Amino acid sequence: MTKAATLQQALTRFLDPTGLDRQRQRVCTHLLACRTEAMGGMVLQCSDCAHVQPRYFGCRDRHCPQCQGRAMEQWAERQQANILPVRYYHVVFTLPHSLNGWIQLHPEVLHRLLFQSAWHTLRTFGRDPKRLDGELGMIAVLHTWGQNLSQHVHLHCLVPGGALGDDGRWRGAHSNYLFPVRALSRHFRGHMVSALRQAASAGDLHRVTRPGDVDAQLNTLMATEWVVYSKDCLEHTHAVVRYLARYTRQIAISNARILAVDDHQVTLRYKDYRDHDRHKQLILGGEEFVRRFLLHVLPKGLMRVRHYGFLANRCRRQRLVQIRQALAVVEQAPNVDTAASGTEPTYTCPHCKQPTLRMIGTLTPQRPLYDQPPNHKEQRYRG
Template sequence: MFTLPHSLNGWVQLHPEVIYRRLFQSAWQTLRTFGRDPKRLGGEMGMSAVLHTWGQNLSQHVHLHCLVPGGALGDDGIWREARSHYLFPVRALSRHFRGNLVSALREAATSGELHRVTRPGDVDDQLNTLMATEWVVYSKDCLEHTDTVVRYLARYTRQIAISNARILAVDDHQVTLCYKDYRDRDRRKQLVLAGEEFVRGFLLHVLPKGLMRVRHYGFLANRCRRRRLTEIRRALAVETTPEADTAANDAEPTYTCRHCGQPTLRVIGTLIPLRPKRSRPPSHREQRYRA
């Protein structure tokens, strides 16, 4: 997990599309640089990243959750596994990530992309302060609970900030919600917000139009994933039968029912509305015959 320092929250509100794009790029460049290092893995890595902008109490907490396979595919076609459950040292990752993102933000300011930051000297002061502080990069292995981690991240690919189940009460003046306090041993607590403050906090997490919350990099990128995964399976000596590939490709997509939670919904067809025929004006000859 790559976390953006809270001191940059003001810039996020001014230029969300710039900050979010640079955050994705810096996180991937950090992992890619470490993976390409011959002293570490010496190959191409893959990453799937999901952007989260909120904390449990609707506060602004911008961070990336990243799913990273435990190895890299070398240029020689050999799969190189990580030497431990953790790919790279967290402190080294955080410092490289900090330097990469600060450099990217300075470049963005020089090119005029941060034009809403108008206070004199604010860019240099902010970036110099960021370089003098420790950034948070959290790494955790998930060798035994991969399905749980994927399901956890999948819930946040379409939802924003808070689910309906966490809203306990609503009246004309305030909203009561429950949240988990991670600083107090994950205890469940209640928070009462004025209606205006609840709406303000919720709108902080509405992404700019067209910005992709989920992105894939390396051998998991959309343009090369199928080819690269075939090469990785070949390197790992994992064979897939033609029958299994055909069944996977021909399988009908299933969807989970919102009421019972079972994957009972199945697509059997798509109805496309017919476009109404445009009525054309009568031709000169038709008008003459009608007359």
Template sequence: MSAHIGLQAVFERFLPAYQRQHLLTPIQQKACWHIEQCRTEALGGLQQRCGQCGFEQPQYHSCRDRHCPQCQGQAQQAWCQQQLQAVLPVTYYHLVFTLPHTLNGWVELHPEVIYRCLFQSAWETLDHFGQDPKRLHGTLGMTAVLHTWGQNLSRHVHLHCLVAGGALTQAGDWHSSQSNYLFPVRALSRFFRGRMVSRLRHNAQCGELQRITRPAEIDTRLNELMQTDWVVYTKAYLNRADTVVQYLARYSRKTALSNGRIQQIDEDQVHLRYKDYRDHDRNKVMVLDGEELIRRFLWHILPAGFMRIRHYGFLANRCRRQKLAQIRQSLQAIAEQEIVGQAAINNQPITVPVIEKPRSCPQCKTGRMIVVGEIAPKRIDYG
């Protein structure tokens, strides 16, 4: 048993019993295997030695799996550094598009289809409002990140969207948004509901929801969804560059369960910290059977090759450089008054703080650890 309390320790204790009772998909097996091996001798690493006292310590490689809570810090920082070039001196809006929980069963059967429809419907909704001549009359720029979990690891599928507060017209001009909430929430919710239901109905007609086999379930469920209110959450605009970057960092590489939330591992149970949003965001502790925690975590393993971070509009990869240049040219006249963040006003570069691993010797506390050799990967039998 690992001395570290985290997801890896949960897998070490409870995963073998879980696998004896449940069949894992190849994608789930691969993710679990990576998490178990992460930063262990199974992946090899580097042998380090203190230049002062001679103390030696191995530093094992990470698995770099996108579901592993140990591997997201550096990936998050690197991604944010890449996205800084796309930050504009404008306000930003945070919107959340959430699927009704009645679709959770379909998500389990056809995750890739439902997730794809969610991305497409959210963008079509925002693009429709952005192109409206009575609103911004241009193309928006959106970065969307898929999350599939709630604080208790239940299935809660939603998109976090960061949208620049304005639109690029066909003439190359920039139309800034004047609203605190970009577009009316009620109108957004209704249009999003219609687009999502329409896409699901179309996919069903094309045979992409073939695992839903109960007679008339698709038509009945979609008709019921059209009779319920859907909610699109929107947060007031953000106008500081460091705030925008923090939002990018917060949602870009988040995993369903971080190691810091696991408080205690007992013989059969795991104590998990969570935030209760229905009780004034209070931090609480829930107790789950170890195998139940694993079952919930596996719900959030994404299909192979599925991109959970996507860019749309003038932020789409194929046209981002050209469109951003057009926008900056349009904003050039007011750039010195609305330059991105106070740091830029003072002619200081905007950076994301990088967390460096300590290189001092854990034994003598004064020496520096240096690499003296390479550790070959070692096969470990977890069965």
């Protein structure tokens, strides 16, 4: 069994589709079909040694550990091109685990309010005349799991250390934590709890049906210390971008972390952050592994990556020019994407080890899927 097949084998052995919602059924169908005859593909032949082999299409589902590698690299490259010559901060907003039940009941609502509350918190501190007195920028990536596949919902934010003032001047941050984390935590808690209360009053949390549960939960949340992490990454900004890129297109677990699958259980490798980041092994029953994995399937259409402030899509180009001018930095021309040049792709031949495999035919999908991935014609060249 290859590493690329470990998750598929676990799902094949232990997945029970009974009771799954349509989105989870669709995701599991895509993952099981990925890079198999079910997806169809193309026939490749080596122009040197005449070796012939099939190459099956990927499912391109954003939950798939085998797909989206190139998309992640391109995302990271775009963010690297926009890096400013300033101190950056890595800020993490974490939701208390007591909200996990509500997140499963209303994922769209809870995730939307998490993004809004995190940005409202940073924006409020950035606009404070006693602090930076200007507009911040933020890239936020949703992350829903811990190393052991448990539900651990938090938001990773990459924040340039400074604000663009209304007068066009750049006001840089100089601390090693951007803003006091205790103050950030309490503001974040207050805004999130208030937003949840408003959502409950508007009927957006209608699946929470036990009498008095909303008030009891929100009162408990206000009495709990919430966790916000903030640290500068002056020397590691590009590494943080690459770290965030890994979570823009995939979820929960990579095939490399699945060490073994047998008839009853799955063995994982994980990092124990509470024990000096030591690597350990975790053995889960097959059904429990599938249950934990499916906890992290996002609702269709939910955006996991969002940009705010002067990094928002509608104004980013103009704002970055203003900031670089304020910093007296010459604007660099964007790199040309040579991948879109229209040249025929080649692949490395496993027999003679030369990049001489070329497409000579196509393979028809063997069975229908819930829905076909987008841009299927273009997909054959992405690998």
